[in-house]
Amino acid sequence: MADNSHSLLSAKNLYKSFGGIKAVDNASIEVPKGSITGLIGPNGAGKTTLFNLLSNFIRPDSGEIVFDGEPIQQLQPHQIAQQGMVRTFQVARVLSRLSVMENMLLATQQQSGENFWNVWFHPGRVLKEERSQRERASEILESVGLSHMAQEYAGALSGGQRKLLEIARALMVQPKLILLDEPAAGVNPTLINKICEHIVQWNREGLSFLVIEHNMDVIMSLCDRVWVLAEGRNLASGTPTEVQKNTQVLEAYLGQ
Ligand SMILES: Nc1ncnc2c1ncn2[C@@H]1O[C@H](COP(=O)(O)OP(=O)(O)OP(=O)(O)O)[C@@H](O)[C@H]1O
Numbered sequence: 001m002a003d004n005s006h007s008l009l010s011a012k013n014l015y016k017s018f019g020g021i022k023a024v025d026n027a028s029i030e031v032p033k034g035s036i037t038g039l040i041g042p043n044g045a046g047k048t049t050l051f052n053l054l055s056n057f058i059r060p061d062s063g064e065i066v067f068d069g070e071p072i073q074q075l076q077p078h079q080i081a082q083q084g085m086v087r088t089f090q091v092a093r094v095l096s097r098l099s100v101m102e103n104m105l106l107a108t109q110q111q112s113g114e115n116f117w118n119v120w121f122h123p124g125r126v127l128k129e130e131r132s133q134r135e136r137a138s139e140i141l142e143s144v145g146l147s148h149m150a151q152e153y154a155g156a157l158s159g160g161q162r163k164l165l166e167i168a169r170a171l172m173v174q175p176k177l178i179l180l181d182e183p184a185a186g187v188n189p190t191l192i193n194k195i196c197e198h199i200v201q202w203n204r205e206g207l208s209f210l211v212i213e214h215n216m217d218v219i220m221s222l223c224d225r226v227w228v229l230a231e232g233r234n235l236a237s238g239t240p241t242e243v244q245k246n247t248q249v250l251e252a253y254l255g256q
């Protein structure tokens with residue numbers, strides 16, 4: 001069980017080395033329920049690797065991860081998604097040759113349509129489920145302003161729209177927590193503002209976020225609390241203002 005009942009995600013003493021490189025070196029992080037928590041640090045600090053560990057895309061050498069009161073180290077990424085934690089990627093992973101709608105529908109891997117026996121014995125149920133997934137996808141696309149692109153190839157989207165599609169797709173599984181890896185990178189300022197507004201709105205509706213971002217305006221405007229990594233280790237954590245004033249943090253950024 002989590003030692004902190006307010007904590008939705010809690011990772012302690014995570015280690016991961018690649019050959020001689022200690023990418024994550026005894027790092028810990030907490031994401032309180034209902035928060036937008038930030039994760040910052042210089043290039044190569046280990047932020048994406050920490051996301052990979054939290055979502056179990058790679059296994060830690062050691063450490064423990066508790067999500068929503070349950071240890072999750074033994075689970076596969078899709079099982080973690082079923083528990084309510086999904087992540088996006090630094091370089092958006094959308095399937096360019098599929099339509100935007102198809103990308104959305106692929107997110108719900110667990111729909112019964114994937115199961116042969118369900119298709120055979122319960123065709124009505126499968127069709128109904130597909131219909132409701134399609135409706136949900138349409139609603140989400142509408143809410144993020146991508147419905148006019150629903151039938152276009154995802155490859156036709158701009159970099160920013162791809163980031164938005166990735167987040168929209170994450171919402172398909174009705175998660176409790178979304179890990180966003182640089183949602184503002186390579187996105188134009190107008191779309192960055194829109195993405196931030198959506199994040200704030202979803203957060204008001206009860207969704208929690210852990211956000212990696214180099215854009216400090218985004219971190220300052222969104223986050224309740226920020227964790228700073230440098231060389232794989234925890235350097236500081238606090239409110240965005242506290243962290244911004246922290247001399248060790250400033251030195252870590254200047255030293256890169
Ligand atoms: N699969 C891998 N194999 C070997 N080294 C890796 C691997 N993944 C990450 N690293 C190394 O681990 C360190 C941390 O990388 P990581 O991508 O986690 O940093 P980051 O904080 O996300 O950086 P950025 O802000 O540039 O995205 C780097 O030195 C990187 O080269």
Ligand SMILES: [Mg+2]
Pocket residue numbers: 047048049090
């Ligand atoms: Mg990264």
